[in-house]
Amino acid sequence: MIDKRPFLTTTDLSFVFAEQLHVLDGISLHIQEGAFVALVGPSGVGKSTLLRLFGGLLPPTSGQVLLQGQPPLAHRSPIGIVFQRDGLMPWRTVWDNVALPLELQGVQKGEMRNGRIQAMLDLVGLNGFEHSYPAQLSGGMAQRVSIARALVHEPALLLLDEPFGALDALTRERMGQELLHIWQAMPVTVFMVTHSIMEAVLLADEVLVMNGQPATGNPAKITARIPINLPRPRHLEMQATADFQQDVATIRQAIAGFP
């Protein structure tokens, strides 16, 4: 699954908000194609900012982000994004929310478009909810719609910003497993921001740790990159293994032990 071609690279990336808040400093990374990478770090450190830079939604103050050699927004296949909340359009039905990326790409209404939307709804288990509005859905179902919408146009890169942060613990575990399934079924590279170290270890190939305190003049850096060597497919029971707990402890230390 993992190919060694450079997929997403950042070189010496820095970001300053409104010419005064220095959020990120000197971030050089590369993410391999098909990988599942998680990012953890304290609140307010700049995780969402890095994710938005990856998507080309913010211009870097210095340095650059390249997605297969191009600026992210110039890439021919638009990225997919899932937010923690407020991600769906409340005036559109589930079906129409998922159709949005295809609509914007100018894919004409018809069998092909309907087929893709239906396939995505099947994949996330939302059959029968096509005509519901977001306000009629539970939090978990709404996030499934977001995931379906993020993948319907077959993006090369999927960005998730605390996608399960607003869900209860049980739903959250289940959604994590479903996300793994989807990732294995599709040729997509995943970058996920999460607050849960356990979730990061259980899902990812590699966990990035970000530290710093931009608010007090300490711009954030990536301070550790921890490969997770648990075998795949991953399942919830692995949380009891010594390897799993070792990785969790390493990451916890990497966050707490800074500077």
Place this chain on the structure above:
Amino acid sequence: MVSISFLALLLGWELLVVWGEYDRFILPGPSDVWQQLQIVVGDGRLQQHSLITLSEVIPGLLIGCVIALPLGYLLAKSPLAARLISPYLIASQAIPVIAIAPLLTIWVRSTYWARVLVAVLVVFFPILINIIAGLRSVPIELYDLMASLHATRWQTFRKLEFPAALPVILAGLKVGATLSVIGALVGEFVQPKSEGLGFLLVTARYQFKTDLVFVVLLTLALIALSLYGLVALLEKRLLRWQQAGSHQKM
């Protein structure tokens, strides 16, 4: 419910007139007003003047919207434009329309358009404010989503900003619909031309035909109520998704 409260109101009014022994030109009773209504409807005067007023109210409302929409978009999107233009807009609202209206009738040659313009002035501001509030309420996540999907500016407006702001815009339109009647009336007050409900109202007052004043007031209320109802109906059609949200979760 509404009809019961209305009947009670009429009854109370009639009793007040009978017990208080008011003169008809000070406070006419419902029965006097009813008789007067039959006279002015019978000779067609009420319909004629109402149509004139409506022909000022509706263009006033529409033109107000057509100006407010792009201007609201500009003010919400461009901090520079907001800084340059808002002081004038706010100052213009500090001056009562009734004070500007005579000026307008001097500047605008056509009596008709002068009246429409007064209606536009009154309607425009509440609609503008709501458009700005509506556009500012769009969540940043959805802007990020549209950008990530390479949406053009026009697509972002049509598929995100407009539908997202629509509930607030329609709320502004409801206020505007009722204000547009006031605007047209002010235009008619200051504009010496012998037509429109405003003219009918002024002449009725001069002639101490207080029952006719009541007929005109009730007609104005009815027009405002109908316009409001029309916007409410539009709202119900366009915002069906809001009703879906009030059902129980599935």
